[in-house]
Amino acid sequence: MNALVAIVCVGTATSSLAQADLSLTFVGGSNGGNAGNIPIAPGGQALYELIVRNNGPVTAANIVVMVTFPPKVSINPAAVGTPFSCSSSVVNGNPTLTCTENTLAVADTSALAILINLASDYPWQNGLSATASVTSSPADPTMSNNTVTVNLVVDAPTAIPALDSRSLMLLIAMLLVAGLVVISRSPGA
Numbered sequence: 474m475n476a477l478v479a480i481v482c483v484g485t486a487t488s489s490l491a492q493a494d495l496s497l498t499f500v501g502g503s504n505g506g507n508a509g510n511i512p513i514a515p516g517g518q519a520l521y522e523l524i525v526r527n528n529g530p531v532t533a534a535n536i537v538v539m540v541t542f543p544p545k546v547s548i549n550p551a552a553v554g555t556p557f558s559c560s561s562s563v564v565n566g567n568p569t570l571t572c573t574e575n576t577l578a579v580a581d582t583s584a585l586a587i588l589i590n591l592a593s594d595y596p597w598q599n600g601l602s603a604t605a606s607v608t609s610s611p612a613d614p615t616m617s618n619n620t621v622t623v624n625l626v627v628d629a630p631t632a633i634p635a636l637d638s639r640s641l642m643l644l645i646a647m648l649l650v651a652g653l654v655v656i657s658r659s660p661g662a
Contacts, residue, residue, distance in 0.1 A: 493533035495577070496618040497607045498524045513601065514628035516593035518549075521623070522586050525607050528618075529579040533609045536574040538585055540605040541567050545595045549588040557585055577609075597627040 500522045513519040523540070527533045538557065541564070542548065548561045548570050557572035570587060577583055591601070606620040613619055 491531045492611050492614045493531050493577075493579070493609055494528040494615045494618075495533055495536065495607050495609055495613050496526045496528055496615075497538070497605055497621050498526070499605070499621045499623045500524055513591060513625065515591050515595040515597050515630045518588060518590045519625075520586055520588050521603065522584060523605055523621070524582050524584055525574075525577065526582045527577040527579055528615075532579060533577045534575065535610040536577055536583075536607065537609070538570075538572045538574075538605060538607045540570045540572075540587060540603060542569070542589060542603050543567060543599070543601060545592040546601070547590045547592070549590060556583060559585075591627070593630075595627065597629055599627075601625040601627050 521540070523538065525536065525538060544566050546568050548568055557574050559570055559572040561568060561570050563569065572585055574583055595601075602622060602624045604620065604622045607613075608619065
């Protein structure tokens with residue numbers, strides 16, 4: 474009699490490859506700002522600072538930080554901090570900064586400083602929203618702490634009030650009178 478024997482293995486395959494958990498934090502700017510409150514107005518500039526941290530359990534490799542800004546923002550590549558190697562481009566009409574770093578040890582951090590300039594015709598009513606993300610390989614097991622979006626209030630441009638012709642004539646007359654008073658009181662006049 475022949476017997477049919479079947480062996481069935483039931484289980485879950487697991488990988489023993491450990492992955493680094495990176496996190497990304499916005500810490501503010503050098504213009505006296507803090508998260509969500511960098512003072513900036515159309516035609517002005519601000520400094521963003523992002524911190525990448527490796528929460529372990531292994532060294533992170535092939536780190537990529539990508540920051541996307543709205544149109545009418547320019548990125549000053551000379552102001553980007555080390556140890557990152559960065560390049561800027563325009564993706565779907567949005568200025569985008571891509572920065573890479575080879576490795577980041579467990580519990581270490583790397584700072585990335587980004588100087589931005591707003592065009593003088595930046596639509597200040599919309600504020601400024603920038604999104605940054607960090608990735609590495611192998612893939613990060615905890616993606617929930619890899620993206621940060623910063624929404625900033627942009628100050629209204631300061632307008633110089635226009636003078637009507639009557640006010641302008643009055644101002645000129647006052648300046649002339651003030652000038653004559655100064656001349657008449659100066660020695661030798």
